[in-house]
Amino acid sequence: MKVVALLVRFWPALVVLAMGIWVARLDHLRADYRQTLTNERAAQTEAIAAGERARLADQVRFAQQQAAATQTYAATLAARQPLIIHSKDTVTRYAQTDAGRALCRAPDRVRDIDALDALLARDPAAPGSSGGAVPADGTAPPAGR
Numbered sequence: 001m002k003v004v005a006l007l008v009r010f011w012p013a014l015v016v017l018a019m020g021i022w023v024a025r026l027d028h029l030r031a032d033y034r035q036t037l038t039n040e041r042a043a044q045t046e047a048i049a050a051g052e053r054a055r056l057a058d059q060v061r062f063a064q065q066q067a068a069a070t071q072t073y074a075a076t077l078a079a080r081q082p083l084i085i086h087s088k089d090t091v092t093r094y095a096q097t098d099a100g101r102a103l104c105r106a107p108d109r110v111r112d113i114d115a116l117d118a119l120l121a122r123d124p125a126a127p128g129s130s131g132g133a134v135p136a137d138g139t140a141p142p143a144g145r
Contacts, residue, residue: 007014094100
């Protein structure tokens with residue numbers, strides 16, 4: 001009877017004790033979840049940093065490859081393209097060498113090429129300025145019918 005009397009008298013304390021145990025369990029679970037989340041974030045941050053380092057290394061490698069390719073391309077172009085000379089005195093001196101005599105054109109050939117370029121670049125005659133109209137042939141059947 002004593003136990004029943006004690007339970008009747010202290011039942012609110014038992015409810016509070018049960019609530020306290022429940023809150024302590026929730027706090028423990030929350031701390032566990034927070035620790036798990038912190039660990040996952042740290043791992044994710046490290047993965048992001050590793051990806052960023054790899055991306056930067058790829059960019060550096062690509063820039064080096066591009067620079068090497070540009071140098072190779074420039075060297076190839078320099079080997080393929082003729083020497084462009086802008087100074088008349090330099091042209092004259094170059095034309096006097098053996099290599100220049102073989103590569104340089106004579107002045108009359110240069111003038112002929114310039115004249116041909118001028119002739120080809122001339123505007124065509126206007127359509128209305130022809131010598132005469134095309135005569136109509138009434139006996140011929142219409143074309144394309």
